[in-house]
Amino acid sequence: MKYHLFALATVFLLGACDARGGSSEAAAADRNWAICIHGGAGVVELTAEQEQAYRKSMRVALDLGRELLADGASALDTVERVVNLLEDDALFNAGRGAVYTAETTHELDASIMDGSTMACGAITGVKTIKNPISLARLVMERSKHVFLSGDGAERFADSTDVQRVENSYFDTPQRLRALQKAMGKDTKGTVGCVVLDQQGNLAAATSTGGMTAKEFGRIGDSPMIGAGCYASNSSCAVSCTGHGEQFIRHTVARDVAAQMEYGGKSLQEAVDHVLQTVLSPGDGGLIAVSKDGDLVAAQNTPGMFRARADASGLLEIKIWADE
Amino acid sequence: MKYHLFALATVFLLGACDARGGSSEAAAADRNWAICIHGGAGVVELTAEQEQAYRKSMRVALDLGRELLADGASALDTVERVVNLLEDDALFNAGRGAVYTAETTHELDASIMDGSTMACGAITGVKTIKNPISLARLVMERSKHVFLSGDGAERFADSTDVQRVENSYFDTPQRLRALQKAMGKDTKGTVGCVVLDQQGNLAAATSTGGMTAKEFGRIGDSPMIGAGCYASNSSCAVSCTGHGEQFIRHTVARDVAAQMEYGGKSLQEAVDHVLQTVLSPGDGGLIAVSKDGDLVAAQNTPGMFRARADASGLLEIKIWADE
Numbered sequence: 340m341k342y343h344l345f346a347l348a349t350v351f352l353l354g355a356c357d358a359r360g361g362s363s364e365a366a367a368a369d370r371n372w373a374i375c376i377h378g379g380a381g382v383v384e385l386t387a388e389q390e391q392a393y394r395k396s397m398r399v400a401l402d403l404g405r406e407l408l409a410d411g412a413s414a415l416d417t418v419e420r421v422v423n424l425l426e427d428d429a430l431f432n433a434g435r436g437a438v439y440t441a442e443t444t445h446e447l448d449a450s451i452m453d454g455s456t457m458a459c460g461a462i463t464g465v466k467t468i469k470n471p472i473s474l475a476r477l478v479m480e481r482s483k484h485v486f487l488s489g490d491g492a493e494r495f496a497d498s499t500d501v502q503r504v505e506n507s508y509f510d511t512p513q514r515l516r517a518l519q520k521a522m523g524k525d526t527k528g529t530v531g532c533v534v535l536d537q538q539g540n541l542a543a544a545t546s547t548g549g550m551t552a553k554e555f556g557r558i559g560d561s562p563m564i565g566a567g568c569y570a571s572n573s574s575c576a577v578s579c580t581g582h583g584e585q586f587i588r589h590t591v592a593r594d595v596a597a598q599m600e601y602g603g604k605s606l607q608e609a610v611d612h613v614l615q616t617v618l619s620p621g622d623g624g625l626i627a628v629s630k631d632g633d634l635v636a637a638q639n640t641p642g643m644f645r646a647r648a649d650a651s652g653l654l655e656i657k658i659w660a661d662e
Numbered sequence: 663m664k665y666h667l668f669a670l671a672t673v674f675l676l677g678a679c680d681a682r683g684g685s686s687e688a689a690a691a692d693r694n695w696a697i698c699i700h701g702g703a704g705v706v707e708l709t710a711e712q713e714q715a716y717r718k719s720m721r722v723a724l725d726l727g728r729e730l731l732a733d734g735a736s737a738l739d740t741v742e743r744v745v746n747l748l749e750d751d752a753l754f755n756a757g758r759g760a761v762y763t764a765e766t767t768h769e770l771d772a773s774i775m776d777g778s779t780m781a782c783g784a785i786t787g788v789k790t791i792k793n794p795i796s797l798a799r800l801v802m803e804r805s806k807h808v809f810l811s812g813d814g815a816e817r818f819a820d821s822t823d824v825q826r827v828e829n830s831y832f833d834t835p836q837r838l839r840a841l842q843k844a845m846g847k848d849t850k851g852t853v854g855c856v857v858l859d860q861q862g863n864l865a866a867a868t869s870t871g872g873m874t875a876k877e878f879g880r881i882g883d884s885p886m887i888g889a890g891c892y893a894s895n896s897s898c899a900v901s902c903t904g905h906g907e908q909f910i911r912h913t914v915a916r917d918v919a920a921q922m923e924y925g926g927k928s929l930q931e932a933v934d935h936v937l938q939t940v941l942s943p944g945d946g947g948l949i950a951v952s953k954d955g956d957l958v959a960a961q962n963t964p965g966m967f968r969a970r971a972d973a974s975g976l977l978e979i980k981i982w983a984d985e
Contacts, residue, residue, distance in 0.1 A: 593920070
């Protein structure tokens with residue numbers, strides 16, 4: 340299956356509301372937990388075999404989240420553990436599967452936010468952290484700072500027991516070539532997870548290997564609270580993927596939440612506005628869960644790896660915009 | 663004059679609306695340009711001589727902005743040139759007066775945003791850039807990226823004609839000791855400028871030397887679009903100063919704009935909400951100008967170096983919360 344960027348760069352929105360009837364109270368009761376994951380958006384070209392592998396990986400990650408949430412795990416623990424799993428999967432541009440910089444090394448970024456406390460943590464440009472999202476959480480919980488970069492973030496990691504690896508751990512030439520071919524020249528990708536837990540708390544996590552051949556110590560939207568990651572119990576949790584610069588200048592994750600918080604918009608309306616009006620076709624996509632358990636996974640690209648599930652039995656795994 | 667943190671940690675808000683009568687149309691016509699600057703917020707302890715020096719420096723910066731704007735300069739040019747002047751003034755923690763890191767070096771951050779295009783640029787952790795705000799503008803205008811860090815930002819600077827200095831240029835031991843004493847133990851500070859120009863365009867700029875003795879490659883709010891800097895012609899331009907982590911997790915600059923854009927709040931109401939409800943006493947302050955030329959400089963600390971002016975003749979320079 341093959342899709343080209345502008346041929347299909349129409350906004351395709353998945354509204355959880357479509358699949359449900361009944362009053363909003365009944366629907367809310369059904370969804371005492373909800374989860375959505377993504378594995379990057381863009382121009383996707385996959386063989387049937389690759390497509391199957393991606394769907395399988397997303398199912399494994401989603402199932403881990405479903406089990407944790409059904410058992411009463413916190414939103415924060417769930418987004419971290421699900422993203423850990425996606426980071427360990429070389430199919431995705433995060434953790435193990437991180438793309439190469441212009442210097443043929445790997446520099447990883449991640450951010451995490453707890454919507455119940457507004458606590459957050461983020462790192463950029465780390466080179467030896469097996470699971471960047473876990474270091475972001477340690478920054479949130481054990482540092483007086485929110486956002487650490489490069490060598491400084493590595494030194495902070497030295498003071499923790501976070502798992503370290505050689506930078507060569509992220510060398511996956513065969514899979515990378517396949518991924519670069521699959522994702523097109525301008526390879527970028529991200530993984531993310533947003534969760535509403537049984538306690539009614541929201542959390543968001545975003546992790547990435549950045550842009551292929553990135554230069555100049557570029558910081559994208561993934562580690563930026565408000566751009567690629569945001570969570571607040573007063574509105575929603577959001578994780579973004581796509582053309583990072585666009586997501587930074589339009590503070591996309593915060594914008595979705597602000598439209599709900601100040602404008603009284605539904606999650607679906609807020610996401611529609613950002614993807615159709617604020618961003619440009621082909622910029623990317625996002626996943627979001629509202630405080631009421633509404634789930635939206637949407638993009639203005641031909642494809643986005645995405646999956647969602649909730650306590651009512653919803654279970655969806657999608658790649659293409661038109662499925 | 664000496665103020666202590668919690669004794670006076672009440673929110674003191676300066677509303678441009680207080681000083682004006684007449685219809686909003688008449689007021690808007692009077693204010694075909696407007697400017698506000700800040701030089702950091704916190705616990706301020708100054709000798710009479712120091713106080714005079716700060717007031718004089720703010721007057722010089724404000725006068726430059728007034729002249730430029732009266733001559734029809736763009737908002738973007740004005741915020742850059744005014745911040746350049748504040749960066750060159752060792753009284754402020756930005757550029758020349760940048761504080762020391764834990765390694766007794768200097769690492770500077772800056773961000774700039776053009777509200778007419780939503781273009782923005784930011785840098786973090788640079789060591790040889792005389793005027794960080796000018797490099798942030800070059801990132802905005804000549805890089806495909808928005809946010810560059812550390813050595814990468816320095817390499818990008820190599821491709822431009824931005825003015826370079828040895829890191830020792832930022833060594834100002836005597837002034838630093840005085841500043842540290844003046845600002846208290848937890849020295850942090852920032853300079854910023856927000857402008858509405860005669861063409862109706864908004865721009866914001868924020869520049870800082872970071873926190874004294876900062877560790878771990880800490881990134882604060884100053885270079886983060888949406889946290890310490892934001893501008894959009896659809897609402898306002900904002901520059902923040904204070905406890906950076908708080909400004910990041912509450913995406914303060916974007917929050918002020920979002921309340922106006924989606925909630926229909928006035929600039930004053932939006933700023934009141936952030937400083938009185940969202941942030942905690944002592945966190946810091948911000949300056950903002952709305953698309954209609956309203957100017958607000960407010961803080962929840964005992965003092966903030968701040969000054970504002972507009973085409974109607976307003977000209978104010980203040981330090982203490984209660985003046």
